[in-house]
Amino acid sequence: MDIRTLCLGLLTFGEATGYEIKKAFQDRMSMVYDASFSSIYPSLNRLTKEGLVSCRAESQSRRPDRKVYSITPAGREEFLKEIHNAPAADKFRSDFLATLMFSHLLQPGNVSRLIDNQIMDYRQKKDELSQGCGMKQSQSEQFLCGFGVTMYQAAIEYLEQNRHLIEAPAPVRAPAKQSVK
Amino acid sequence: MDIRTLCLGLLTFGEATGYEIKKAFQDRMSMVYDASFSSIYPSLNRLTKEGLVSCRAESQSRRPDRKVYSITPAGREEFLKEIHNAPAADKFRSDFLATLMFSHLLQPGNVSRLIDNQIMDYRQKKDELSQGCGMKQSQSEQFLCGFGVTMYQAAIEYLEQNRHLIEAPAPVRAPAKQSVK
DNA sequence: TATCACTATATCGGACCGATATATATCGAT
DNA sequence: ATCGATATATATCGGTCCGATATAGTGATA
Known part of the structure; x- marks a missing residue:
């Protein structure tokens, strides 16, 4: 699912400018997807050329045109086809976890600080998401939101309960046999 | 943290060819990061030019040279600096969840099938990861692995316990006017 | 003997992002 | 009254990265 398709999808909720689509990505899809202007504006241009959206330019005095995009029947059909494809x-990408792969190259204090900060980050993101959850209207959005909160919570708990595994100094012995499975 | 830096990091574990680095990404970092050959080979070339890795070409009869890369002292220093940056x-990106944002455009049966498949996918990935967990030597890898398993488990449980929210038929009322905002 | 999976290299086109540029408007702080 | 921050609104450039594709030998399995 590319940004172009997602723009089309967001336009099924109503007409919008490129700027408003960017906000929609942040407000309702942030935990699932993100997109930058450098993807959105070219997407919108392409969709217009393809006839999947139409563009009404509201000229404003002494400001660049406000371009309001609407999905066309052809666009609606196209999008419907797209969301029936297998996702x-x-x-998932995490610089934090990647860094921990090399924790043997860091001082113990640094590892602890890294984990502390990550937990704080997760907590903050979870709280922001929780707050936003209440504002959402549709069931889909509630569901998405709940998913995000759940995942953050799981991550926080895992870090808290298992951080000792990489914070503890490595046992200085011949490596013990690990119980496989 | 770009692929180039991650290649450098993997070479702190020992010398390797580009192909072996690709395998390392899949075997020990799959749940955290991935990289394709189209990123790895150019990265290795650039690192060589920069003097951060050295390359020993083992010429093989009637096959392209096997290029074995090793990290240099300068490379080690550079990588150490990099992992001290704040991550x-x-x-996170999910086509599955993005699709569910538009579940109002799908038939209920399709939504259920989508969720069934996703749960199966998560279960499979979790099992693969669990199995791999036993094989890992270092504490870091055990920790990473456990993180992945925990996240998959949390996702599975959330889907199972909350799927009714979007599978249930929406209450039939006058459709409120929506906008993307 | 054919097919598959693996080792091993590399590039092309395209998707996407971060940084940057350009204006104007509004609102709170100084 | 002015200053800085934030918001509205557009757009492009350089660069990173991925998927698809090309090439080619080896060994195992069917």
């Missing part, structure tokens, strides 16, 4: 696998 | 925020 691609989730993608 | 960027996690990034």
Whole structure:
């Protein structure tokens, strides 16, 4: 699912400018997807050329035109086709966890500080999301929101309960046999 | 943290070819990061030019040279500096959840099938990861692995316990006027 | 003997992001 | 009254990264 398709999808909720679509990405999809202007504006231009959206330019005195985009029947049809495709696998990237892969190159104090900060970050994101949850109207959005909160909570608990595994100094012995499975 | 830096990091564990680095990404970092050959090979070339890795070409009869890369002292220093930077925020993308944002455009049966498949996917990935967990030697890797398993488990449980929210038919009322804002 | 999976390299086109540029408007702080 | 921050609103450039594709030998399995 590319940004172009997602823009089309957001326009099924009503007409919008590129700027408003960017806000929609942040407000209702932040935990699931994000997109920058450098993807949104070209997408909108392409969708217009393809006839999947129409563009009404509101000229404003001494300001650049406000371009309001609406989805066309052809666009609606196209989007409907797209969301019936099997979704691609989730993608997750974490610089934090990548750094921890190399925790043997860091001082113990640094590892602890890293984990403390990450927990704080997760907590803050979870709180922001929780607050936003109440504002959402649709069931879909509530569901999405709840998913995000759950994941942050799980991450926080895991870090708290298992941080000792990489904070403790490595046992100086011949490596013990690990019980496989 | 870009792929180039991560390649440098993986070389702190020992010398490797580009192909082996790709395998390392899949075997020990899959749930945290991934990289394709189209990123790895150029990264290795650039690191060589920069003097952060050295390259020993093992010429093989009737096959392209096997290029074995090793990290240099300068590379080690550079990487150490890099992992002391504050890590960027996690990034998560889910076509599955994005699709669910538009579940009002799908038939209830399709939504259920989508969720069933996703749960199956998560279960499979979790099992693969669990199995791999036993094989890992270092505490860091055990920790990473456990993190992944925990997250998959949390996702599965959330989907199972909350799917009714979007599977249930929406209450039939006058449709409120919506906008993307 | 054919097919598959693995080792091993590399590039092209395209998707996407971060930084930057350009204006104006509004609102609170100094 | 002015200053800085934030918001509205557009758009592009350089660069990173991925998916698809190309090439080619080896060994195992069917």
